[in-house]
Amino acid sequence: MPTHRTDLLNIESQFSAEELQTRDRIAEFVDRRVRPHIAQWYDEAVLPLELLPEMAELGLFGMHLSGYGCAGRSAVEYGLAMQEMEAGDSGLRTVVSVQGSLAMSAIHKHGSQEQMQQWLPKMAAGEAIGCFALTEPSAGSDPSSMTTRARREGEEWVLNGQKRWIGLASEAQVAIVWAQVADEQAGKDVVRGFVVPTDTAGFTATPITGKLSMRASLQCDIELTDVRLPAEAILPENPGLRGPFSCLSEARYGIAWGAMGAARDAIESALDYSAERMQFGKPLAGYQLTQKKLVDMTLELNKGQLIALNLGRAKDAGTLENHMISVGKLNNCRAAIEICREARTVLGGNGITGDHPPLRHANNLESVRTYEGTDEVHTLILGHQLTGEPAFR
Template identity: 60%
Template sequence: MTERSAAARTTTGPADPLDLLELGGSLSDEERQIRDVVRRLVDDRVRPHVAAWYEDGRAPVRELATEFGKLGLLGMHLTGYGCAGSSAVAYGLACQELEAGDSGIRSLVSVQGSLAMYAIWRYGSEEQKHRWLPSMATGAAIGCFGLTEADHGSDPAGMVTRARRDGSDWVLTGGKMWITNAPVADVAVVWARAAADGDDAGRVLGFVVPMDAPGVTAREIRRKLSLRASSTGEIVLDDVRLPADARLPEAVGLKAPLSCLTEARHGIVWGALGAARDCLATALTYAGTRHQFGRPLAGFQLTQAKLADMVLELQKGQLLALHLGRLADRGALRSEQVSMGKLNNVREALTIARQCRTILGANGVSGEYPVLRHANNLESVLTYEGTSEVHQLIIGQRLTGVNAFG
């Protein structure tokens, strides 16, 4: 190789400056196409409005769900019942593009598809699947997932919501807190512990609960400082009477809702990187155009060091997400592997968002730029679907064989 050709090789970079490892080349044509379609949707439908949605604390959830449904994004990795049947990697790429717009927008899709729809798809009866999944896949029906309670977040086994038999019916009493989509939902998958009598005594059971059923009340949680473009609420269950066929027949025990959380966490592994990438792209552009001391910020060594460290962590996270996605597509993904991805990628995404804020200086706290909005959102992503400490203990248990929970 001549000196000239060697020099040319070192100065020729990838088309995407944030993909120095050229990971896009390891995607299939279909995966790239899905990524690009979702990216255009976010550019056209989310970016122009999301700052206002965040400031107002409201987003047009039903309108967005309908548009996402037309593209097959709702429950896209599920098969049958009107679902797209896409690969796990394609779903992850879609989550990354959605969260590059806003974490709350990705949460809408994740909760709909990976929690509410997945629970029905995996544990429901054929009647339940045909009743709900096709309309949820189009966005005509919105779902939510009622597991977390006001006093039982990281410890769902302590739930106090109860289900008791009354003849052939079930009666649910209790409440769920911090439930995404609850204020706008048509249906909730609710988890409750069976009363201390009967064949299911003490077991955690799942129920498909229409939100217009007598005794169900949804209250929107306001004054949030994070995920403001997401609809979040409390569900109150006041002696809600349900027929026997409202129960998810295949869901018995806490492993059922926890498996749904694992499903959703895979999307977060990818999604958090979308927020980080958007912050880094913003900081890179800003550093090239903002001048201090007679030159652009990008010309300072400390700025370049920050950018280099951030793109390194971004691409390491993308490699991890891609590896986990390929494992999922082979049916070989384990829960502790998802915990590794969620723990690392959300933690690093939040660090990137905070570091990008420093490059933007005072402008970093302005709503004219997305950086602090992403950082605020990632504070919630860091703790929902399992806190960092929970994922550390899941990994620790796998390493040592010792359960350190409780």
């Protein structure tokens, strides 16, 4: 029998023993360390930094990367881990994504051997935390319009600009900062990445407060004021937007799995509540309308899980195409947020409290649905794939 009641198709049977072992190891961590406290962390808007060393010990940081102390696990194993982390909370899954899929991937994909040797072992061990500074106050879905600039002065780079919604920035030891650089040969600006130690003069990260979503996480504004870096701070490989976009693809892949973890947790909460809550002389689970809600939610969950699994198998086989990731990000975030909202209705008024997870998951998914590409961006990526016509402008 499948581990989860929601697995109507016995999707679990398609995983290897090693994949299930990875899933169960992360699920045990979430059950033991996250679920008992997440309502309080969310209410108090606290990222539990004490969990980060434990997450590193589990091999979650750079889990899908090879070498340099990284775990080198498969894409499917990484996806299963992200599903379990987000079943706990989207904010904690985001920690893994920012550290591994964004900051570490940027160095792993685009860095020099020296940069990789300097940072990746420490980041995999949780001895150094990283952030990925791409989004700006006026440049979200259109990163080509970023205004952060890097100019060369002798043997140094000088960075100036602003970044916004940068996960972990105020706790990070290293930031991957993307900036416009004048390319004299091409006669235009090109986006380049820089490895920026956060103790460099002129680098300031300020946590964003007053969030109504992703409260048990940390996002920041960054100010870059004449930040001076050595010449070798630039990421040498893959200039242009394909540099950060390749990292975003890694993060989007993890989101396709993670969103289904939040959805599954919401459904299981609704199942438990409906079995115990008595109305008009019998449990809510005994009413046709309740069963319809539970069935409709679980069908969408299983569809999304199959999409995520298909992406993972393709990624491991080397056949994954970028538009396929957009299918997973768009469909699974959209489905997950509707599932969590519907699950809340099963819980009635009690569902708006922190005693139950569906509304917390739904609120978090408002952010997950937005970052790493909005619905609109992924719709246009898929529209371009279908028609051959780019319609982004």
